[in-house]
Amino acid sequence: MIPFNDLRAQYLAIKSEIDAAVARTLDSGWYILGQEVAAFEQEFAAYLANPQPANGVEAPGATGELAPAALGCVAVNSGTDALQLALMACDVGQGDEVITVAHTAVATAAAISLTGATPIFVDVDPITYTMAPSALEMAITPRTKAIIPVHLYGHPAALQPILALARRHHLRVIEDCAQAHGARYQGQTLGTLGDLGCFSFYPTKNLGALGDGGAVVSHDRHLLDRVRLLREYGWTPQARYVSQVQGMNSRLDELQAAILRVKLHHLDEWNQTRRTLALHYGQSLPATVRKPVERSDSYHVYHLYVVQTPHRDKLRTRLQAAGIGTAIHYPVPIHQQPAYAPLANYSGPANALNETEHLAQTILSLPLHPMLTSDEIEQIAVAVATALAT
Numbered sequence: 001m002i003p004f005n006d007l008r009a010q011y012l013a014i015k016s017e018i019d020a021a022v023a024r025t026l027d028s029g030w031y032i033l034g035q036e037v038a039a040f041e042q043e044f045a046a047y048l049a050n051p052q053p054a055n056g057v058e059a060p061g062a063t064g065e066l067a068p069a070a071l072g073c074v075a076v077n078s079g080t081d082a083l084q085l086a087l088m089a090c091d092v093g094q095g096d097e098v099i100t101v102a103h104t105a106v107a108t109a110a111a112i113s114l115t116g117a118t119p120i121f122v123d124v125d126p127i128t129y130t131m132a133p134s135a136l137e138m139a140i141t142p143r144t145k146a147i148i149p150v151h152l153y154g155h156p157a158a159l160q161p162i163l164a165l166a167r168r169h170h171l172r173v174i175e176d177c178a179q180a181h182g183a184r185y186q187g188q189t190l191g192t193l194g195d196l197g198c199f200s201f202y203p204t205k206n207l208g209a210l211g212d213g214g215a216v217v218s219h220d221r222h223l224l225d226r227v228r229l230l231r232e233y234g235w236t237p238q239a240r241y242v243s244q245v246q247g248m249n250s251r252l253d254e255l256q257a258a259i260l261r262v263k264l265h266h267l268d269e270w271n272q273t274r275r276t277l278a279l280h281y282g283q284s285l286p287a288t289v290r291k292p293v294e295r296s297d298s299y300h301v302y303h304l305y306v307v308q309t310p311h312r313d314k315l316r317t318r319l320q321a322a323g324i325g326t327a328i329h330y331p332v333p334i335h336q337q338p339a340y341a342p343l344a345n346y347s348g349p350a351n352a353l354n355e356t357e358h359l360a361q362t363i364l365s366l367p368l369h370p371m372l373t374s375d376e377i378e379q380i381a382v383a384v385a386t387a388l389a390t
C-alpha cells in the first residue's frame with residue numbers, strides 16, 4: 001500500500017518539536033491572535049523576502065537594485081479567507097470582474113464570488129497548466145478590477161507578462177500561492193511579486209498547519225492594514241468592539257501559528273526533497289505519460305506531481321488495484337460546476353477554455369510528499385508502466 005499522502009508520518013518526523021510548541025502555547029493561556037501569531041507573521045514575511053539563490057538565478061535585490069518596502073504578513077483563518085480579504089482590501093465587490101483560471105481549486109473562484117464580484121475564467125498554458133497570458137488581454141473589460149494568477153501544483157504562473165498587462169490596465173494582481181510556498185520566479189519568492197500574495201496552510205500544503213490557516217502578504221502597508229482591519233470585524237487595536245468598516249472573523253489561532261513556526265524551519269528541506277523525488281519520477285516513469293515541466297526561470301516546489309495520459313481512468317483504476325493512492329486535481333473545471341456555471345461569464349471565443357477542459361479528462365496526481373521514499377517512487381513507476389502496457 002502506498003497512500004496518496006501521509007500526514008501522520010510527517011508529524012512523527014518532527015513530533016518532539018511540535019509537541020513542545022503545542023505545550024508552550026497551551027501553557028501560555030492565550031489562544032487567539034497573540035505572540036505566536038505575531039512571531040509567525042514576522043518569520044514568514046522574512047522567509048519570503050529573503051530567497052536563497054536557486055537554479056543559478058540571483059534575486060534582484062542581490063544585484064544592487066533598490067529594495068522595495070519591507071514585506072508584511074497578516075495571518076488569517078484559511079487560504080480562501082486570504083483571497084477574499086485581499087480582494088476586499090482592493091475594494092473589489094458587487095459589479096466588478098476578477099480574471100482567474102477555471103483549472104484550480106474551487107476556493108479561488110469562491111473567494112471572488114463571496115465578495116459579490118464575478119469570476120471571469122481564462123484558459124491555461126498547456127506546458128505549466130497555469131494562466132495563459134495570451135488569453136488575458138481579451139478578457140479585460142471596463143469592469144475588471146483584478147487578476148488572480150494561480151501558481152498551480154507548485155509551479156509559478158508566467159508573472160512577467162501578467163504583471164505588465166495589469167500595470168497597463170491599472171489592475172491589481174493577487175497571487176494565489178496556496179500550492180507554492182517557497183517556489184520562485186526569476187529568483188523571487190512567489191507572493192512577493194504581485195500587489196498581494198495569498199497562502200493556505202491547509203494540512204496537506206507544502207507548509208501545512210494541523211488545522212486551517214492562511215496568510216496575506218504584501219509590500220503595500222495600506223493594503224495590509226486594510227486586511228488586518230477586515231480580519232477582525234473592522235476593529236482597530238485602539239478601539240476594539242467598534243467597527244470602522246464591515247469586516248469578518250478570520251483570526252488564526254495561537255496553536256496553529258506555533259505549529260507553523262516549527263514547520264517553517266523545515267520548509268526548504270521538504271521542498272528540496274519534493275524536487276529530488278520529482279526528478280526521480282522523471283527518470284523512472286515510462287514515456288507513455290507526460291511529466292511535469294519546470295520552466296528555466298522557475299523553481300518548482302512540486303506540491304503535486306501531475307502526469308497526463310489519454311488513458312487516465314484506466315491508469316487510476318489499475319493503480320488503485322495495485323494499492324497506490326492517486327487523486328485528480330481537478331476533475332471538473334469550475335465553469336462546469338453547478339454552483340458556478342450560471343455565474344461565470346466564460347462563453348465566447350475570447351474565453352474558450354479548451355486546454356482547461358482537456359486537462360480535466362487527462363490529468364492524474366501521483367503520490368508526492370516529503371516522507372515518500374525513492375523505493376516507493378520506483379514501485380509506482382513500475383506500476384504505471386505495467387498499467388499502461390496493455
Ligand SMILES: Cc1ncc(COP(=O)(O)O)c(C=O)c1O
Nearest residue numbers: 078079080105107108178200202
Ligand atoms: C489553489 C488554491 N487556492 C486556494 C485554496 C484555499 O485554501 P483553504 O483550503 O485554506 O481555504 C486552495 C486550497 O485548498 C488551493 O489549492
